[in-house]
Amino acid sequence: MDEKKKILVVEDEKNIATVLAYNIRKEGYDCDVAYDGETGLAMATEGEYDLLLLDIMLPKMTGFEICDRVRLVSQVPIIFVTAREEEKDRILGLETGADDYVTKPFSFKELMARVRANIRRSSGEVVKKRAEAAGGPIRIGELVIDRERYSVTKAGELVELSKKDYDLILFLAEHVGTAFTREELLEAVWGYDDYYGDIRTVDVTVSRIRKKIENDPARPEYLLTKRGVGYLLFDR
Ligand code: CA
Numbered sequence: 001m002d003e004k005k006k007i008l009v010v011e012d013e014k015n016i017a018t019v020l021a022y023n024i025r026k027e028g029y030d031c032d033v034a035y036d037g038e039t040g041l042a043m044a045t046e047g048e049y050d051l052l053l054l055d056i057m058l059p060k061m062t063g064f065e066i067c068d069r070v071r072l073v074s075q076v077p078i079i080f081v082t083a084r085e086e087e088k089d090r091i092l093g094l095e096t097g098a099d100d101y102v103t104k105p106f107s108f109k110e111l112m113a114r115v116r117a118n119i120r121r122s123s124g125e126v127v128k129k130r131a132e133a134a135g136g137p138i139r140i141g142e143l144v145i146d147r148e149r150y151s152v153t154k155a156g157e158l159v160e161l162s163k164k165d166y167d168l169i170l171f172l173a174e175h176v177g178t179a180f181t182r183e184e185l186l187e188a189v190w191g192y193d194d195y196y197g198d199i200r201t202v203d204v205t206v207s208r209i210r211k212k213i214e215n216d217p218a219r220p221e222y223l224l225t226k227r228g229v230g231y232l233l234f235d236r
Pocket of ligand 1: 056057
């Protein structure tokens, strides 16, 4: 029933493009390839793609320029493939409208994990699931997680949270009392099912949340560590 998602690869090194397209198709996606920036931009704006994979150094137009132009008309997920540190810095600096990047040389396993995660996020499955699950507020001790307003209050006071903070609290609240590993949380909350980055992302987020919701972040009462497993939200 699911129609095939379609990916555009813009890459001027033909052998890399060929291997990319091969791997993408093997994963069950449709794939088109453009070998220069101008053609890539034309295809990206005319075709209906679910994700763009852009090399940065391209003939006629860089991947950054393609990204800028595409962003004027579309929110399609864009992943940059970069070989250079300064390009990576620019992407990380969020001066571009990219959603993600991989650094050459990359493993296809890593790349495909990023592709899947970005497509899943953009196709709104996460949002849909949340909407389906959304009911009334969840109350845990003094915390109230309001799924309609996407907000958390503690003893009636609004807690300032980033989107990921909120997503993580909500996920744990919907499974209150159950401990999850960092890998499980990465998949559920960040959308990576094979994340080569850093599972410490989860630890950093947990510690940030604790500063906001715990009376004493060093001795948490809500967001607990389960030794040897991971994290859970606890309701006394
Ligand atoms: Ca290139």
